[in-house]
Amino acid sequence: MLERIRLLFAEAVDLKMETLANxxxxxxxxxxxxxxxxxxxxxxxxxxxxxxxxxxxxxxGINPDYRLVEDxxxxxxxxxRGHILIKxxxxxxxxxxxxxxxxxxxxxxxxxxxxxxxxxxSEDIRISLNLVRSMxxxxxLSVEEHTIGSLSKTPIMTVYxxxxxxPTVLDNVRKKxxxxxxxxxxxxxxxxxxxxxKRKHLFPTALITERPDRITRAIARGKIxxxxxxxxxxxxxxxTFFDFMQAVEDSYDSYWMTRFLVFLRYASIxxxxxxxxxxxxxxxxxxxxxRVQLAFSIAGSRSAVPYPSFVEVFIMLFMIExxxxxxxRLPRYIxxxxxxxxxxxxxxxxxxxxxxxxIMIIVTSVVAISNFVIPVNSLSFAVxxxxxxxxxxxxxxxxxxxxxxxxxxITYLCNLRSFGKPYFRFFGKxxxxxxxxxxxxxx
Amino acid sequence: MNRYxxxxxxxxxxxxxxxxVPHILIQYRYTGAVSSIAAGSxxxxxxxxxxxxxLARYPGKGLPEILKIHFPGWPATVLTLFFAIMWWxxxxxxxxxxxxxxxxxxxxxxNTTVILLTLVLACGYAAxxxxxxxxxxxEIGVIINAPIIMFILFKAVRSPQLNWDAIRVVANxxxxxxxxxxxxxxxxxxxxxxxLSLFNRLFPPNFRFKFRWVYPTFGLAILLVTFxxxxxxxxxxxxxxxxxxxxxxxxxxxxxxxxxxxxxxLFLIVFLNLTLVYTMSGCHQAMExxxxxxxxxxxxxxxxxxxxxxxxxxxxFALLTMIFQLxxxxxxxxxxxxxxxxxxxxxxxxxxxxxxxxxRRRSRAV
Numbered sequence: 082m083l084e085r086i087r088l089l090f091a092e093a094v095d096l097k098m099e100t101l102a103n104x105x106x107x108x109x110x111x112x113x114x115x116x117x118x119x120x121x122x123x124x125x126x127x128x129x130x131x132x133x134x135x136x137x138x139x140x141x142g143i144n145p146d147y148r149l150v151e152d153x154x155x156x157x158x159x160x161x162r163g164h165i166l167i168k169x170x171x172x173x174x175x176x177x178x179x180x181x182x183x184x185x186x187x188x189x190x191x192x193x194x195x196x197x198x199x200x201x202x203s204e205d206i207r208i209s210l211n212l213v214r215s216m217x218x219x220x221x222l223s224v225e226e227h228t229i230g231s232l233s234k235t236p237i238m239t240v241y242x243x244x245x246x247x248p249t250v251l252d253n254v255r256k257k258x259x260x261x262x263x264x265x266x267x268x269x270x271x272x273x274x275x276x277x278x279k280r281k282h283l284f285p286t287a288l289i290t291e292r293p294d295r296i297t298r299a300i301a302r303g304k305i306x307x308x309x310x311x312x313x314x315x316x317x318x319x320x321t322f323f324d325f326m327q328a329v330e331d332s333y334d335s336y337w338m339t340r341f342l343v344f345l346r347y348a349s350i351x352x353x354x355x356x357x358x359x360x361x362x363x364x365x366x367x368x369x370x371x372r373v374q375l376a377f378s379i380a381g382s383r384s385a386v387p388y389p390s391f392v393e394v395f396i397m398l399f400m401i402e403x404x405x406x407x408x409x410r411l412p413r414y415i416x417x418x419x420x421x422x423x424x425x426x427x428x429x430x431x432x433x434x435x436x437x438x439x440i441m442i443i444v445t446s447v448v449a450i451s452n453f454v455i456p457v458n459s460l461s462f463a464v465x466x467x468x469x470x471x472x473x474x475x476x477x478x479x480x481x482x483x484x485x486x487x488x489x490x491i492t493y494l495c496n497l498r499s500f501g502k503p504y505f506r507f508f509g510k511x512x513x514x515x516x517x518x519x520x521x522x523x524x
Numbered sequence: 525m526n527r528y529x530x531x532x533x534x535x536x537x538x539x540x541x542x543x544x545v546p547h548i549l550i551q552y553r554y555t556g557a558v559s560s561i562a563a564g565s566x567x568x569x570x571x572x573x574x575x576x577x578x579l580a581r582y583p584g585k586g587l588p589e590i591l592k593i594h595f596p597g598w599p600a601t602v603l604t605l606f607f608a609i610m611w612w613x614x615x616x617x618x619x620x621x622x623x624x625x626x627x628x629x630x631x632x633x634x635n636t637t638v639i640l641l642t643l644v645l646a647c648g649y650a651a652x653x654x655x656x657x658x659x660x661x662x663e664i665g666v667i668i669n670a671p672i673i674m675f676i677l678f679k680a681v682r683s684p685q686l687n688w689d690a691i692r693v694v695a696n697x698x699x700x701x702x703x704x705x706x707x708x709x710x711x712x713x714x715x716x717x718x719x720l721s722l723f724n725r726l727f728p729p730n731f732r733f734k735f736r737w738v739y740p741t742f743g744l745a746i747l748l749v750t751f752x753x754x755x756x757x758x759x760x761x762x763x764x765x766x767x768x769x770x771x772x773x774x775x776x777x778x779x780x781x782x783x784x785x786x787x788x789x790l791f792l793i794v795f796l797n798l799t800l801v802y803t804m805s806g807c808h809q810a811m812e813x814x815x816x817x818x819x820x821x822x823x824x825x826x827x828x829x830x831x832x833x834x835x836x837x838x839x840x841f842a843l844l845t846m847i848f849q850l851x852x853x854x855x856x857x858x859x860x861x862x863x864x865x866x867x868x869x870x871x872x873x874x875x876x877x878x879x880x881x882x883x884r885r886r887s888r889a890v
Binding site (some may be wrong): 371477479480481482485495498503505517518 | 525528571626630631634639642643645649650653654657659660661663664665667726727728782783784785786789793796797800801804826828
């Protein structure tokens with residue numbers, strides 16, 4: 082066996098191949114040392130074999146952890162997954178001694194909730210599955226394993242409740258998973274893009290989360306979860322726009338307050354998309370839209386600004402976007418400095434220098450702050466982009482252009498499907514006796 | 525799922541302002557508008573009841589499919605094509621009227637043709653989407669805009685500027701016999717049910733029309749407000765001077781506490797949204813009708829990929845709309861619209877009765 086393995090692999094010092102002998106028999110073992118836990122190798126193979134307290138041959142036969150490998154074609158893959166290959170008396174056995182390095186018991190960081198579980202998913206897929214299983218102790222929970230990536234061979238698991246899951250969505254996801262053809266997959270976001278399939282999409286149509294409570298809640302609603310090895314995030318399919326606007330805390334806190342918060346989110350998403358465009362159209366096209374006092378104060382604050390409103394908007398938005406981008410990428414300690422310098426000093430100075438109007442500073446900060454209100458990061462990113470097409474159309478058509486732009490956005494959203502399910506629609510109360518619209522397939 | 529029927533109804537009854545319905549009615553205010561409103565609502569209600577009970581027998585089928593059941597190939601094709609042209613024309617009138625309106629009130633500097641092009645492109649994109657998508661957009665458009673329109677109408681009715689004497693004077697002309705044009709204009713408000721010709725495809729097999737009494741009540745209320753409130757604001761004589769009567773009426777209102785002082789702007793934005801939604805829905809229906817005439821075309825309510833035929837048909841519509849705008853002016857547009865309204869009333873009358881009889885005959889046979 083060892084000769085053959087030597088041929089299969091490139092020259093590698095970490096590939097350990099030994100021949101051991103005791104009074105009973107001689108065995109050959111092979112493993113890749115960094116991938117395996119040294120302790121397991123010792124405890125399960127070397128020590129019991131050399132101590133001879135119990136016949137190793139019998140142990141190989143009885144213990145189901147030593148799995149018989151019939152086909153030599155699997156050798157390579159097993160070794161690369163951290164298994165040990167044992168050759169004893171013309172049989173080849175494999176033993177899983179994989180060592181998974183992951184963050185120990187990670188806390189939720191991206192989607193933090195004040196109350197509610199603080200534990201996030203783990204990079205070890207088994208710990209993640211443990212969390213999901215223990216929070217959803219139901220015999221209906223179905224777990225399927227797939228492997229993605231011709232090089233990375235990333236193990237992924239799809240988890241769903243077999244009674245509640247929508248069979249068409251499940252078929253759709255399975256088909257997608259089997260047809261994905263890439264070399265490497267390491268992040269949930271990467272897999273999400275592959276699953277969705279469209280190269281140029283504006284909105285996320287699958288929800289990426291790290292919270293086990295969000296996951297189990299989604300399973301209970303018949304959704305499918307995709308867990309990836311080596312990633313703290315799971316993908317929830319299918320997702321609707323409204324899932325992205327939902328923070329987990331909405332179901333933990335008091336009713337009226339959370340309703341108010343939901344309203345706040347929708348109001349701010351509207352503001353962050355339309356406000357710069359409205360500023361341009363009000364200043365350049367329809368100052369008479371506002372009441373006279375307000376129109377005067379806007380015009381007054383712009384009196385020192387020498388160029389048209391859209392230049393002003395572009396200057397300020399460029400500043401705020403770079404600021405946001407910088408404070409995300411910079412290390413945490415420098416990040417706060419950047420925000421202070423940029424936000425306070427530059428903003429004030431730009432207004433005093435007559436580069437931008439003071440109203441524009443308010444508009445910019447409203448745009449930036451309302452963007453952060455969106456609870457799920459991927460939507461927040463998507464929404465950050467949405468204001469620019471509206472600004473462009475408002476330069477040419479004013480307020481009517483903004484309205485047309487919003488109409489196109491709504492149409493686009495309604496047109497999106499997340500794995501065959503509508504992405505953006507108002508679900509009224511659906512009585513079980515009544516069918517839903519669009520369920521009939523015409524012959 | 526009755527709300528989806530209701531959305532269509534609301535949409536059409538609100539859009540009557542864009543089809544010059546108030547202006548046409550006001551022209552006949554001494555010569556039969558009031559009685560036309562009464563007669564029109566009766567006709568509208570009867571047709572609505574007939575059509576919904578006829579469609580209830582064809583669950584999940586649109587008008588083209590129903591025609592195909594009862595007629596051999598070419599008459600069904602001719603009829604469907606004719607309906608498609610009717611639908612397309614309604615959207616053309618609305619969208620051209622709105623392009624002019626934007627030019628008048630929002631952007632006087634921009635060329636009307638350019639505005640129309642933008643509107644048509646936006647609506648064209650939306651119309652090429654699947655039927656289910658179009659329904660969702662209608663839903664969202666109505667849910668967002670209807671409360672604001674209700675607010676404006678309520679504000680108008682409760683305004684101290686409203687002269688009830690003028691309204692009373694005009695209302696007393698109820699004894700004048702209804703005229704055909706006014707009748708057509710009045711019955712248009714109730715014509716939302718005709719959109720079900722296509723959207724009936726979406727409804728599940730066990731769908732039942734419920735709360736049908738709401739539609740005539742709502743339609744009559746809207747019709748009365750659209751007709752009488754401008755008269756109350758402008759007086760019995762002056763009211764005839766404006767083509768865009770409701771824009772002017774909305775401009776007579778003031779919101780004392782808002783950012784936006786003039787109700788006109790709120791009104792225009794809301795009606796822009798409604799115009800877009802209506803144009804999309806009309807174009808989509810016309811497109812689907814034409815598609816159902818193509819050989820080998822299968823009706824799909826939610827196809828994952830947009831067929832090329834959608835783009836081709838809708839761009840033809842868009843081109844025709846642009847040509848229509850270039851060839852006509854406001855006055856001609858209004859004339860044609862009033863003829864169209866009359867034609868529409870007769871077509872609808874006969875097709876609804878026809879479909880109703882067909883549906884009964886079929887049930888007796890089966």
